[in-house]
Amino acid sequence: MTATTSSEPVTSPALEHEAAAANRRRVLIGRLITYAGMTLLAVFFVFPVVAMIVLSLQPNETQIIADQRTIWAFIPRAFSFENYADIFDRDGVTRALFNSALITVVTVGLGLVVNSMCAYALARLQWIGRNVVLGFIVALMIVPFQSVSVPLLLIVNRLGWLDTYHVQIVPFVANPFFIFLFYQAFIGLPKEIEEAALIDGASRWTIYRRIIVPLSKPAFATVGILQALFVWGSFFWPLMVTRGPEVRPLPVAMQVLFVDPQVPFGDVFAFAAVMTMPVLALYLVFQKWFVQSVASSGLKG
Amino acid sequence: MFAAPAIILLSAFLLAPFLVAIYSSFTDQRLVPNPNLPTEWVGFRNYRRLFEDESFRSGLIFNAIFVLVVVPVQTAFALGLAVLVNQKLRFRNVFRTIYFAPVAVTMVVVAVMWTFFFNPTSGLINAVLDTVSFGFLTPERFGFLNWVLDQNGARAAIIIMSIWQGVGFQMVIYLAGLQAIPNSLYEAARIDGASTWQQFRYVTVPQLKNTTIFVVLSTTILAFALFDQVEIMTQGGPQDATQTMILRLITFGFRQGQVGLGSALGVFYFVLVLIVAFAQRRLLREEREIA
Numbered sequence: 333m334t335a336t337t338s339s340e341p342v343t344s345p346a347l348e349h350e351a352a353a354a355n356r357r358r359v360l361i362g363r364l365i366t367y368a369g370m371t372l373l374a375v376f377f378v379f380p381v382v383a384m385i386v387l388s389l390q391p392n393e394t395q396i397i398a399d400q401r402t403i404w405a406f407i408p409r410a411f412s413f414e415n416y417a418d419i420f421d422r423d424g425v426t427r428a429l430f431n432s433a434l435i436t437v438v439t440v441g442l443g444l445v446v447n448s449m450c451a452y453a454l455a456r457l458q459w460i461g462r463n464v465v466l467g468f469i470v471a472l473m474i475v476p477f478q479s480v481s482v483p484l485l486l487i488v489n490r491l492g493w494l495d496t497y498h499v500q501i502v503p504f505v506a507n508p509f510f511i512f513l514f515y516q517a518f519i520g521l522p523k524e525i526e527e528a529a530l531i532d533g534a535s536r537w538t539i540y541r542r543i544i545v546p547l548s549k550p551a552f553a554t555v556g557i558l559q560a561l562f563v564w565g566s567f568f569w570p571l572m573v574t575r576g577p578e579v580r581p582l583p584v585a586m587q588v589l590f591v592d593p594q595v596p597f598g599d600v601f602a603f604a605a606v607m608t609m610p611v612l613a614l615y616l617v618f619q620k621w622f623v624q625s626v627a628s629s630g631l632k633g
Numbered sequence: 634m635f636a637a638p639a640i641i642l643l644s645a646f647l648l649a650p651f652l653v654a655i656y657s658s659f660t661d662q663r664l665v666p667n668p669n670l671p672t673e674w675v676g677f678r679n680y681r682r683l684f685e686d687e688s689f690r691s692g693l694i695f696n697a698i699f700v701l702v703v704v705p706v707q708t709a710f711a712l713g714l715a716v717l718v719n720q721k722l723r724f725r726n727v728f729r730t731i732y733f734a735p736v737a738v739t740m741v742v743v744a745v746m747w748t749f750f751f752n753p754t755s756g757l758i759n760a761v762l763d764t765v766s767f768g769f770l771t772p773e774r775f776g777f778l779n780w781v782l783d784q785n786g787a788r789a790a791i792i793i794m795s796i797w798q799g800v801g802f803q804m805v806i807y808l809a810g811l812q813a814i815p816n817s818l819y820e821a822a823r824i825d826g827a828s829t830w831q832q833f834r835y836v837t838v839p840q841l842k843n844t845t846i847f848v849v850l851s852t853t854i855l856a857f858a859l860f861d862q863v864e865i866m867t868q869g870g871p872q873d874a875t876q877t878m879i880l881r882l883i884t885f886g887f888r889q890g891q892v893g894l895g896s897a898l899g900v901f902y903f904v905l906v907l908i909v910a911f912a913q914r915r916l917l918r919e920e921r922e923i924a
Contacts, residue, residue, distance in 0.1 A: 363722075369717075370722075374731045377732050380750070383750075400755060401757050401759075402760065446639045450635060453636035465640060474906060476902065476903065476906050478899065480651045481886070482892055483651075483653035483892065485664065486662070503647075506638070561736075571887075587865060590745050604745055604746060607741075608742050615734065623729070623808075626733075626736070626805040627808065629806070
């Protein structure tokens with residue numbers, strides 16, 4: 333509509349002025365409606381997180397039950413860290429936080445090295461069987477983890493790996509999708525720098541470390557963030573391979589806490605906040621990278 | 634050798650168990666073998682038992698409902714959000730940040746929070762519905778408002794919270810797609826006198842076809858894998874209304890230790906994903922031939 337009105341022939345300057353004013357009004361009203369709608373949507377997307385934090389700060393259990401269905405679920409009227417102190421006193425909570433942090437850091441750290449090295453070999457080195465391996469990796473991309481989980485459980489059980497850290501780490505280090513993301517990034521890098529380095533006598537390992545890695549920071553950030561989100565939230569596999577609290581990660585500890593009728597709601601909210609805050613804080617600091625990671629995960633094939 | 638670690642790990646933890654899955658789906662392999670009963674070849678018995686299992690069939694039904702509702706709703710919602718935050722507006726980055734934030738919240742936490750909100754008597758959602766409808770929308774009048782206690786309510790609750798958590802992800806993929814559309818196409822459309830809606834309908838939507846294929850099919854695959862939120866909120870109940878394939882997989886393969894049956898389900902699940910992946914390749918290839 334707006335495009336057509338401005339191109340219509342206008343007779344007098346007064347009329348033109350009036351039409352322009354009406355146009356501006358319409359644009360303004362449109363803007364207001366857009367902002368109102370977008371704010372409403374924003375409320376829809378933040379309310380669970382806000383309620384989680386506000387209710388976690390309320391030490392009085394009966395007050396939580398009363399408040400959680402009112403506006404007081406969103407406006408803090410108590411600022412107590414009692415629930416937080418409570419959950420850290422509980423067996424296994426500090427442990428679960430440590431376990432999840434350890435598993436995530438080690439998996440992502442190893443994953444970045446292993447997956448990018450494999451992608452480098454596929455993208456740049458000439459070796460027998462390269463195309464076979466590339467095809468093999470692309471084919472493995474469609475094998476969902478759930479499909480192989482039951483036999484894998486059988487295997488790790490035979491190996492005596494149950495209730496360990498490595499059973500939660502080793503199977504998730506190499507990932508065909510991440511290799512593919514690195515492969516696409518490396519294919520796009522200019523070859524000239526590498527060729528110059530080769531002439532100067534640099535080894536392939538030096539080239540990978542000194543040239544490829546620094547030039548592909550976005551790819552590393554992408555894979556690191558996607559893998560970290562995936563490992564941190566992982567629930568299905570740890571549920572099968574961890575039985576005691578020693579190596580149990582956060583999501584499983586959360587379920588144990590949540591289904592226990594003895595545990596006060598305030599503690600559940602505090603625990604949920606403890607699980608969410610580190611990731612949310614990282615997201616707010618490195619938002620650009622998070623968004624880019626997800627966007628590039630859609631640009632495959 | 635640069636590729637060796639990855640190849641060894643993938644062979645050991647993806648390829649090998651995959652082959653074991655196919656093999657043991659034809660045996661009566663158990664997690665803890667009985668020394669007196671050696672594992673035997675049973676042909677297609679596991680697959681037959683799978684489809685005779687009533688809970689598995691209920692799982693297929695809920696998975697199908699979930700796919701049929703979540704895929705179109707979430708895709709359309711994500712596209713709408715992407716178009717909204719792609720406009721030249723002040724604070725658009727703030728809105729983008731907020732709409733995407735649920736993706737950073739672990740699914741188990743999301744499920745726990747929504748279980749509180751969906752509580753029929755003490756939950757926020759029924760309190761809001763009650764207030765905005767002046768006391769008309771109550772669980773006494775509408776059974777599904779008992780949420781996780783009611784069959785339809787439980788399904789709706791899981792669908793709503795899954796969309797809440799997942800839509801930001803697809804929004805970002807659409808946003809990348811929108812930004813790749815050349816501006817000249819919109820300019821040409823405006824010169825031809827196309828309205829905003831017509832521009833959306835005849836420029837944006839067709840240009841986003843590949844993005845849409847990707848979003849639809851990846852959402853479908855994720856929807857088949859539905860597990861975390863169901864395990865936390867309903868454990869498949871009430872009366873198997875929110876049963877899922879993966880919930881049955883963990884019951885057979887882990888809780889009951891029936892590796893053979895669990896593997897058969899894993900293979901069946903893989904075949905489903907394979908069909909979806911082939912559909913995607915097919916659609917994308919057709920697109921390339923036309924273009």
